[in-house]
Amino acid sequence: MTISDKAILVVDDNSEILVATRMLLKQYYKKVVTLENPHDIAKTMSAQDFALILLDMNFTRESTSGAEGFYWLKQIKALDEDAVVVLFTAYGDLTMAVDAIKLGANDFVLKPWQNEKLLATVANCIELSKQRQKSKKLTQIAQISMAAQNKPFEHLIASSPAMEQVFQTIEKAAKTDANVLILGESGTGKEVVARELHKQSLRKDNTFMSVDMGTIASSLFESELFGHMKGAFTDAKANKPGRFELAESGTLFLDEIANIPLELQGKLLTAIQNRVVTPVGGSKQIEVDLRLITATNMNLYDMVREGSFRQDLLYRINTVEITLPALRDRPQDIPLLIEFYADLYSKKYKLQCKTVTNKMMADLVKYQWPGNIRELQHLVERAVILSDSTQLQFQLTSPAASSEENAGFLDTYNLAEIEQHTIERAVRDFKGNISHAAKALGITRASLYRKMEKYDVE
Numbered sequence: 282m283t284i285s286d287k288a289i290l291v292v293d294d295n296s297e298i299l300v301a302t303r304m305l306l307k308q309y310y311k312k313v314v315t316l317e318n319p320h321d322i323a324k325t326m327s328a329q330d331f332a333l334i335l336l337d338m339n340f341t342r343e344s345t346s347g348a349e350g351f352y353w354l355k356q357i358k359a360l361d362e363d364a365v366v367v368l369f370t371a372y373g374d375l376t377m378a379v380d381a382i383k384l385g386a387n388d389f390v391l392k393p394w395q396n397e398k399l400l401a402t403v404a405n406c407i408e409l410s411k412q413r414q415k416s417k418k419l420t421q422i423a424q425i426s427m428a429a430q431n432k433p434f435e436h437l438i439a440s441s442p443a444m445e446q447v448f449q450t451i452e453k454a455a456k457t458d459a460n461v462l463i464l465g466e467s468g469t470g471k472e473v474v475a476r477e478l479h480k481q482s483l484r485k486d487n488t489f490m491s492v493d494m495g496t497i498a499s500s501l502f503e504s505e506l507f508g509h510m511k512g513a514f515t516d517a518k519a520n521k522p523g524r525f526e527l528a529e530s531g532t533l534f535l536d537e538i539a540n541i542p543l544e545l546q547g548k549l550l551t552a553i554q555n556r557v558v559t560p561v562g563g564s565k566q567i568e569v570d571l572r573l574i575t576a577t578n579m580n581l582y583d584m585v586r587e588g589s590f591r592q593d594l595l596y597r598i599n600t601v602e603i604t605l606p607a608l609r610d611r612p613q614d615i616p617l618l619i620e621f622y623a624d625l626y627s628k629k630y631k632l633q634c635k636t637v638t639n640k641m642m643a644d645l646v647k648y649q650w651p652g653n654i655r656e657l658q659h660l661v662e663r664a665v666i667l668s669d670s671t672q673l674q675f676q677l678t679s680p681a682a683s684s685e686e687n688a689g690f691l692d693t694y695n696l697a698e699i700e701q702h703t704i705e706r707a708v709r710d711f712k713g714n715i716s717h718a719a720k721a722l723g724i725t726r727a728s729l730y731r732k733m734e735k736y737d738v739e
């Protein structure tokens with residue numbers, strides 16, 4: 282006979298009943314706590330978790346209405362909405378049972394009970410609640426991954442040597458459970474790489490749980506990652522599993538890891554090292570089995586030097602490190618990506634697929650792409666929708682960053698030429714507003730007029 286390690290709480294004003302239930306349940310459950318006074322319920326529940334609570338319906342001798350049982354049932358549910366409660370009474374009838382179940386009781390046992398019947402009810406209720414918790418967790422995972430599914434495209438398009446290296450590292454690292462740190466500017470595809478690692482891993486059939494630490498208020502970091510118990514803070518209306526728990530057996534992707542405050546970095550390190558988490562307001566440790574991938578566009582090594590990121594945490598998360606090159610550093614990939622997204626958005630919006638002129642493509646390849654692939658994707662989407670002709674027209678978001686238009690990239694050292702080019706650019710960028718252009722150039726309006734005349738700028 283195996284003894285379950287679960288704890289059961291029995292609340293009844295009759296000490297004989299407490300002794301009898303305790304003797305019976307002790308044979309099957311490791312811990313059986315009995316209470317004669319229902320006023321001790323809150324204190325007892327806050328001290329430990331119970332898999333099930335057996336609750337009497339009438340505590341005062343003359344009472345037969347069950348009102349006390351209903352009252353204490355409500356109190357228990359207010360303390361923990363997931364508590365499993367079985368009510369028992371000597372005067373029970375069907376109406377009372379139905380009312381109790383409407384109020385959240387899981388089942389009803391009539392006194393005097395048959396041992397087999399009581400044991401079966403207790404075991405069934407615990408099992409059912411386990412299933413319910415599991416499906417609640419699955420719903421939470423599904424809701425989170427539905428939000429993630431809205432990230433529409435997950436393709437890794439690249440042919441540059443730099444990305445070829447990245448592909449090789451993904452392939453080697455994916456099958457291991459090694460922690461992976463992905464570095465790279467914003468929009469270079471860190472999340473796409475994290476998903477690819479998961480897809481190629483042995484955990485591919487389980488959850489990929491992505492958490493953007495940049496969008497979570499720092500006061501909620503701990504509860505978001507490790508979960509919380511009901512009542513742990515004002516808004517904690519129910520127990521909530523954290524992302525570590527929700528990622529069980531799968532991959533946990535912590536994006537913007539540099540945003541984790543120092544105070545929490547120690548807790549994160551312990552969780553990663555020992556593979557256990559403790560929910561906020563709880564005392565029980567929960568074991569977790571997952572693969573950790575982290576990413577950031579910050580320089581974590583500089584942060585370690587400055588003292589804002591723990592070195593031991595960095596060495597724990599960077600077993601394998603993948604650095605994604607900026608798009609401007611892999612110009613070979615730009616035409617490929619433009620064609621890929623042009624085709625994709627034309628299909629999405631049911632529009633004729635337009636082409637890109639050679640001149641335009643050359644400009645796009647020279648462009649600096651400060652927002653990397655995310656910027657490229659948005660520009661192509663906009664061009665597909667807005668271009669009137671059969672050719673795609675692009676409005677580069679930051680003209681100053683375009684290499685062709687940037688004075689620093691002019692293929693000349695001639696100061697007059699650079700001055701003329703800069704003046705033309707300022708007048709164009711400020712749409713002919715001379716005051717604004719002069720201010721940006723750091724000269725007076727009169728001086729700008731003189732130079733415009735000199736270089737024949739309209």
Ligand SMILES: Nc1ncnc2c1ncn2[C@@H]1O[C@H](COP(=O)(O)OP(=O)(O)OP(=O)(O)O)[C@@H](O)[C@H]1O
Pocket residue numbers: 434435436437438439465466467468469470471472473474536577578618654655658
């Ligand atoms: N190699 C690629 N091929 C095609 N699309 C890509 C590629 N890499 C990234 N993308 C697309 O570019 C966008 C940005 O990618 P992603 O969100 O992975 O970047 P990130 O580096 O995680 O950005 P951030 O640092 O801002 O979180 C996404 O829409 C993604 O689908």
